[in-house]
Amino acid sequence: MSRPTIADIAQRAGVSKGAVSFALNGRPGVSDSTRQRILRVAEEMNWRPHSAARALGGARAGAVGLVLARPARTIGVEPFFAQLLSGLQAGLSAHAVALQLMVVEDTAAEVEVYRRWASEHRVDGFILVDLQLRDPRIEVLEELGLPTVVLGGPGRHGRLPAVWADDRAAMLSIVDYLAALGHRRIAHLAGLPAFQHTQRRIRALRDASRRLGLAEAVSVPTDFSDAEGAAATRALLARSPRPTAIVYDSDVMAVAGLGVAAEMGVSVPGELSVVSFDDSVLARIVHPALTALSRDTFALGEQVAGALLGAIADPSSAQDLKTATPRLTVRESTAPPGLGRLTKSV
Amino acid sequence: MSRPTIADIAQRAGVSKGAVSFALNGRPGVSDSTRQRILRVAEEMNWRPHSAARALGGARAGAVGLVLARPARTIGVEPFFAQLLSGLQAGLSAHAVALQLMVVEDTAAEVEVYRRWASEHRVDGFILVDLQLRDPRIEVLEELGLPTVVLGGPGRHGRLPAVWADDRAAMLSIVDYLAALGHRRIAHLAGLPAFQHTQRRIRALRDASRRLGLAEAVSVPTDFSDAEGAAATRALLARSPRPTAIVYDSDVMAVAGLGVAAEMGVSVPGELSVVSFDDSVLARIVHPALTALSRDTFALGEQVAGALLGAIADPSSAQDLKTATPRLTVRESTAPPGLGRLTKSV
DNA sequence: GCGATTCACTAAACCGGTCTAGCGACTGGG
């Protein structure tokens, strides 16, 4: 027999399909002795539920959806995503929930996938990332009515619950640290300006600079690619006076910036301090090792998974969850400004 | 109405459910005029198929499975996987097929997921990666009977079709290049010894060394982590005489090795040439940029996706597919040996 | 001791599609 069904079990155990269903799902309606017998038979026949049949009856699909609207090639580049994915996986597989992943070209296609998956009952919920300034996806997801957890905030994300880290506080801690080292000219290589977190970081840096009486901080938007990171770094280092510290929104860009500094003969951390807003192996293994904001992205993924599973189990329980504020891990790429020239002149 | 079914469409169009099914699936059984009318009504009502209902009838699940047996945290670290995933995605989404991804602890758990997904009709096929020496998964997948494509080979993978690149030729090209530069002592930081491709690379290096009359090449197995990459590099550089070139099986380890060399005062490429068997942004952005084997991993993913979709459409058509042999991209991390000491002494 | 309630279980509807058997109308061949 290729695949036993509950009808087979019912026949073998001498009961009805309904009784088998009750027994297998641990709900009342059968006596303990019958339940045990049914479970034993099911075990013997190596029965597994047919997910489609279950889903058809209106039950869970046993999967959640993650749709990314980015050029497919760039996904592999970002350690952040890979880490997040790992964490999500860990959180989901513990509850035998699978992750349906799809990478699409743009937001329009992304919305289309949400609609399709929802109407096909393919997933029980969604994870929404890369929150934009006025995000059209929120409205769609609210309308679809499937449990959804937003990664990012605080900010505009409608009635959808969010899991977020305090980006603002994190950026402030970086600026405080650099200012304490003596830096007065801090630059910022930001990410895509359409993203909410990019704007939050830019604003936090500007506010902190004013408060501490630093030179007006310059934030340069990029597309997160190593190419733009390198180009923007080149432009910044060509300025006069040039910044003594640069904060990078991603570690890929920070490493690219490190390369540019070496190429231009600017010593790190002697003449330029480098801070990455993202930590990963990358930040650890380059030389000099990068001072970076350690956000446990893996744990973040786990938390998002947990929040989503919670929202699926009980939609009314959903609420925002603030995760640990990222902490600065100081390595070798930061130092007081001017140290490089000083040692040289000595 | 929350979600129109084909029964709703049938009623509205004044036909039977069967006719609607025929029309929507483009199969004969209805006249052109009726078909047009049904399609128009379906469009108006914004109908979408219910994937579970379809799957229940024995049709496609519309998804393929990828199970990785690795510690979840390490997935994020490997650019290779992220790239592969991107490529798979691209190949699959073009045909509206989703990817079910699951990360598990070990091979036993992996096999269990295969069984579960197959019996739950959750996927139409599998992608098998990280081929091991005597791989127990192959037998299981053959027994399950679902179309499966193996990534890696040539070698033992039963009757399952494989997509593979010529690792041996690639390794030979690296050794030829290093030997032509004048290197005689080449070391190799390999991956997990249980993997087939690790053994193939080790063997290729040994064979090439003999053929070219080089010193016996030493291959050090690792777990692919940056930590072991660094430790093994330290051990190699402490030898006397130390190797003048090291080939790393992954770029993460190569970058870690670069760091160790800097820390030990060994100049790259002056005193040590470094080659990575994997190319990614990582190899491009570090300093010195790494000479690396460029395997278009994204394209590889696309090819695997294509092969699997083909095998699903027509299982008898499945056959092995050899992809382009990776080519060496020379950057700044390789040079003739002894150059470093030479320039220093001048 | 008798009606009411609980308990264990069965039969069958149901979810939303696919697919097959069959039926009436039309067409073509001899």
Place this chain on the structure above:
DNA sequence: CCCAGTCGCTAGACCGGTTTAGTGAATCGC
């Protein structure tokens, strides 16, 4: 003109579960 074959469509079984209404027996309360 009649029979066979094709066309266009319908009715209904079917996939493998869940869930509800219903049934017979045992138990309870008074």
